[in-house]
Amino acid sequence: MILDGKGLADRRLEALKGKIKESGINPTLATVLIGDDPASALYVRMKHRACEQVGIRSVNVQLPGDVSTSEVLDRLKTLNEDPDIDGILVQLPLPAQIDTHQVINAVNPAKDVDGYHPVNMGKLVGGLPGPRSCTPKGIMTILNEYGIETSGAHAVVIGRSVDVGKPMALLLMLADATVTVCHSKTKDLPSITKQADILISAAGKADMVTADMVKPGATVIDVGTNHVNGKLRGDVDFEAVSSIAGAITPVPGGVGPMTIASLMENTLEAARSRCKPAE
Numbered sequence: 001m002i003l004d005g006k007g008l009a010d011r012r013l014e015a016l017k018g019k020i021k022e023s024g025i026n027p028t029l030a031t032v033l034i035g036d037d038p039a040s041a042l043y044v045r046m047k048h049r050a051c052e053q054v055g056i057r058s059v060n061v062q063l064p065g066d067v068s069t070s071e072v073l074d075r076l077k078t079l080n081e082d083p084d085i086d087g088i089l090v091q092l093p094l095p096a097q098i099d100t101h102q103v104i105n106a107v108n109p110a111k112d113v114d115g116y117h118p119v120n121m122g123k124l125v126g127g128l129p130g131p132r133s134c135t136p137k138g139i140m141t142i143l144n145e146y147g148i149e150t151s152g153a154h155a156v157v158i159g160r161s162v163d164v165g166k167p168m169a170l171l172l173m174l175a176d177a178t179v180t181v182c183h184s185k186t187k188d189l190p191s192i193t194k195q196a197d198i199l200i201s202a203a204g205k206a207d208m209v210t211a212d213m214v215k216p217g218a219t220v221i222d223v224g225t226n227h228v229n230g231k232l233r234g235d236v237d238f239e240a241v242s243s244i245a246g247a248i249t250p251v252p253g254g255v256g257p258m259t260i261a262s263l264m265e266n267t268l269e270a271a272r273s274r275c276k277p278a279e
Ligand code: NAP
Pocket: 135, 158, 159, 160, 161, 162, 163, 164, 165, 182, 183, 184, 185, 186, 189, 202, 203, 204, 205, 208, 223, 224, 225, 226, 255, 256, 257, 259
């Protein structure tokens, strides 16, 4: 079974458009793009396009690649205090001279639609409601929508980053999976991945997951976006693995579109929370 993230994202965006119309709220997302990295610029454009599709107003703050951390923090303070802005997304990765931790910490947690702020990460660890990181949230939506059982399943996550691997592992744990997290120092990776009922690869290494690393019938989720000879490749050798997996996401058209759909959902949720009267 091909897990069609693109089709699912289109349906989620269409539903969201209706919800936004009904809500009478006009959510606004601010993106902050630093420098001129073409991939980052493309991702930001895709996010603005999705905003337009669902009826979210979007603004972009473009900063030069040599900007200082304190200048970025000043801009974030302005966005944090702007009552018209509901969600703030700082496009990562940031140029080397910028302190990424300080930048993430400076976003108002109530406007943190990426779910990266330590307050929101803490809520995830505690199983409390809060914005969830968009990529893991999108993956959970794929699993739920396709009826893939997480309870009692052995889920193996390759990658332990703050934006994908760690929140993914935590969400799977909250969904009652037994979770193993692997990384570059893991010994004998194939012996672990072969045990997975659900295998999620977020290593950023093209075609790293080969057929001999996958249990027949497993669900394989490919987060990787790797540019190889001008083409987008996932972490998974799709041609070989799809013949033994029970279900698999393609690249492109799998996790990527669901990441954007989740961002739109988080932005509406942030706008809704801010509209609630203070208790
Ligand atoms: P990252 O910060 O570079 O983390 C990569 C992780 O993979 C690290 O934990 C690393 O281990 C581990 N790893 C690398 N090589 C490995 C190997 N050979 N065996 C086992 N583990 C290995 O990357 P990220 O931000 O999590 O992103 C991962 C990939 O997903 C990238 O290709 C990125 O472009 C893609 N991505 C896609 C979306 C989407 O919407 N489709 C969203 C976000 C990211 P160490 O910790 O030991 O270094």
